[in-house]
Structures are given as C-alpha cells and as structure tokens.
Amino acid sequence: MNLFDIIGPVMIGPSSSHTAGAARIGRVARQLLGEQPVKAVVSFHGSFEKTYQGHGTDRAVAGGLMNMGVDDERLRRSLKLARDAGMDISFRPVKLRDAHPNTVVVDVIGASGKHVTVQAASVGGGSILVQYLDGLEVGFSGEKTTLVIRHTDEPGAIATVTHMLSSMRINIAAMRVFRREAGGEAIMAIELDQRPRDSLISALKILPAISDVTLLDQI
Numbered sequence: 001m002n003l004f005d006i007i008g009p010v011m012i013g014p015s016s017s018h019t020a021g022a023a024r025i026g027r028v029a030r031q032l033l034g035e036q037p038v039k040a041v042v043s044f045h046g047s048f049e050k051t052y053q054g055h056g057t058d059r060a061v062a063g064g065l066m067n068m069g070v071d072d073e074r075l076r077r078s079l080k081l082a083r084d085a086g087m088d089i090s091f092r093p094v095k096l097r098d099a100h101p102n103t104v105v106v107d108v109i110g111a112s113g114k115h116v117t118v119q120a121a122s123v124g125g126g127s128i129l130v131q132y133l134d135g136l137e138v139g140f141s142g143e144k145t146t147l148v149i150r151h152t153d154e155p156g157a158i159a160t161v162t163h164m165l166s167s168m169r170i171n172i173a174a175m176r177v178f179r180r181e182a183g184g185e186a187i188m189a190i191e192l193d194q195r196p197r198d199s200l201i202s203a204l205k206i207l208p209a210i211s212d213v214t215l216l217d218q219i
Contacts, residue, residue, distance in 0.1 A: 021122025022048070022057045023075060024219045025104055026064020028130055028142050029118040031216050035110035037065050037087050043094035046101030048122075058091050061104060065089070070126065100129075128219070136187045137178040142219035144173055144191040149204065150212040153179040153186040157209040161188060164203065170194050 030037065042061050044052050052058050056075070063078035066085065074081060082089050096103055100121035109115045119132040130140050133148065140146050151157050158177060165172060171193040179186035196215070204213045 019056050019060045019075075020070040020126035021102065021124075021128050022060035022104065023064040023068065023070045024126065024128045024142060025118070025120040025122065025130075026061040026106065027067060027069070027219055028064070028120065028128070028216065029106040029108050029116065030065050030067050031219075032116050032118060032133065032148065032214055033108050033110050033114060034214060035112060035114060036085070037108045038111050039109040040065055040087060040089045041107040042089065042091045043105040043107075044091065045094050045096045045099050045103040045105070048102050048104055049093040052091065057104075061106065062087075062089055065106070065108065103131075130189075133187060136180065136185070137176075138187055138189040139176050140174070140189045140191055142216060144193070145195045145218055146216040147188070147190040147192065147196070147204075148214045148216060149188040149190070149210060151186055151188065151207075151210045153181075153183055154209050157186075157207075158188065160207060160209075161190070161204065164200065165190070165192070165196070168196060168200050170196050170200070 044057065048057055059075055059078045062082045063072060063075040066078060066082055068074055068078065094105060100123060102122040103119065105117065105119045107117045117134050118130060120128050120130040123129050128142055130138055130142060132138065138148065149161060172190055173193050174191040176189045177186060201213055201215055204210060
C-alpha cells in the first residue's frame, strides 16, 4: 500500500468513492462511446441511490461524461454544463442483484446514434471496477491503458491480437475475454504496460473478426 492508497486521489470532493470514483466511471463511459454524448440515463444502486445528490455523485458522473478529470473544478457545475452542451441527462434508482453498493449503470447515446451501456462500481479511494459493457462482463479498473476489443468468437482471433501486441513489444498486464455464446459476440479487455501506437490500433481495427477497438487511456 502506498500513500496514495491511504489519502485517496487529488479531487473535487466530498467523497472519493461517491465523487472521484463516479467521475471516473462517467469518463470511462465517455471514452467507450468515443464521441460527445447527447443523451444519458444514469441509474444508481445501493448507497449511490440513497446519497447521490448530497455527495455530488450525479454531478461527478455528468462531469465524467463531459470528459472532466476528478480534479476539474467544473465538476461542481457539470450538470448545467452538460445540458448547455446539449446533453439530455437523467437519473433514476435501480436495484441490481449481487452488486457492489456503489454501483452505477450508465446508458449513453452519442451524436451519431452509437449507444453503450456501462455498469461499474466505485470500490473505494477513487478506484473503480468496470464490470459490464453492453451486458458482457469485462472486469477492468481503468488504472492502466486498456484495449477494449469487440470481436466474433472464432479460432485465432485472440492469438492474432496478442501476437500483434507482442510484435510491437507491448506487454499485457492482464487480459479477460468474455462471450455471449460460442461463435457469437465477444469482448477482450486487455490492460497494458505501455500505450500502443495509433498505427497498431488502426491495424487491429481492420482484422476480419474485429468489429470495434477502443483504447482507454489511464483514467
């Protein structure tokens, strides 16, 4: 454990779990969407649902969706800034089975019509765990550069990606692969020790089995 683990992140308060963690969740959803959101429905579970207004969790998620960092002073005004930017954002309670008490589900739509649903938990000290993307388990923290790759579950798809990373001397810190069914939609969540070049991302995107590649910088 280091000093940062004890004192938490530099942030706009009042709570590392309810504010900093929530802002990071919103920012992950924004990066996974890959464009400016025009509509967001934010569903709070557990203690988030009970205290989100008093602890500024609603403002934190909105700020994250506007790509603000946890120490951005605009977080305090993020709801107004989001609406001024044309984002229709709403909040509601949700009850989830076997979920962490600080869990939020973010349904967000971009200007192009692209839609993603992210379920994540703020697990303490500003840290988060992104649990599901569009109903598929992913299980990454956002603390490292992360590749999120949607692909068809077919032989060789994973091996091709890992070989391309290896050939560029990119080390994999952790990797998780989940699928809906054999031969169906699947997701790789790959946490990396180095940031890959844009040329590698472009090369991954044109592989036959891959439908989408998102590079998430450390949140």
